[in-house]
Amino acid sequence: MNRTVLDLWVGFFVALGIAAVMFLALKVGNLSSARLSETYVLQAKFDNIGGLKVRGPVKSAGVVVGRISDIRFDAETYEAVVEMTIDGRYRFPKDTFASIFTAGLLGEQYIGFDAGGDEKMLQAGDTIAKTQSAVVLEKLISQFLFSKAADGQDKK
């Protein structure tokens, strides 16, 4: 086989392969949107994280501003310590409220930031003081049942 034709075909093949990898990275994967060039780490402690997972999103006003990088259990306070990597472009005030929400009824869980009004900003490595745990469905239902039962007794 002619050398130049062969080279051309191999070049075409390699270019096609690289194009496929780029397609998988940019169009299928989230390399383009989730490239966090400069990041800083925040921590938050929760009584109960529900079904939160590492690599889950951290959102503020619905926009993804970071990812959950680590979840640990603190054996001294019996709380869950969640470490988040936040995009360096976004700063949050000291009194930011971190809560665990669920996307949809059965969707994945994520951490939502509600910015407060403090003048001072959270620095890298800080721990968010105000947190709200995940809503556990069983607890919610049992609370509802207890309150119903209490209502019934009041009426008698």
Add this chain to the structure above:
Amino acid sequence: MARPADLLRKLGHATVERVWRLGFAARFFWVVLLYSGASFRRLPLTLREIYFSGVLSLIIILVSGLFVGLVLGLQGFEILQRFGSTEALGTLVALSLTRELGPVLAAIFFASRAGSSVTAEIGLMKATEQLKAMDMMAVNPIARVVAPRFWGGVISMPLLAAIFSAMGVLGGWLIGVVFIGVDDGSYWSQMQSSVDFRFDVWNGIVKSFVFGVAVSLIAVFEGYDSVPTAEGVSRAITRTVVTSVLAVLALDFVLTSFMFRGTS
């Protein structure tokens, strides 16, 4: 009285034979790596093998990738419809392709398309004593014949797997969005939000690289080790395909259990 002893001897013989072959394969692998300098110094040798194992496998990879994507799209839509979450079709197609189906199926097609022809080529070279003739002329047959074919396969395999996955995602898009009518935006956005480059795509590429090494090694080894007769070569080709497929599936399980253990 001789029968039990005979059976035991046969068992022992078979075991020793297997272990010996395994050891020979490992030493062969080492020698191929040792003499692979020439396949990069004389790049045309390797380029020719990339042409034969990579470019000529393109058609089967493109077509089968497209059809696997089409089937995934249809079946995935049918099942997701029951849960009222057809928007997750993109996620389903992309994750199953990049993580498992892309590397594994591409490796199996690669073994049957390119691996078998490499085995046949080397086996016939051995049967017609071309390898011996090379040795006579002080040309190392491993450096000249085996190593370029090995590296050609190793380089082609990850590219083929990526092309397969990309074609599959497009196939799923074709059936899901164009024919059935899943929303175009949610197909891609749900996919992008749940497919992670480092975790899913990169692990798939690592997998296909490992499969490439395994399939190429099996192909060149079976060819080099074949009995130099017409029957021996045909048996070696069969063994290449069977052993490659089994090795790919077994390796896939091991790699998956290391890569995707526990998390998400």
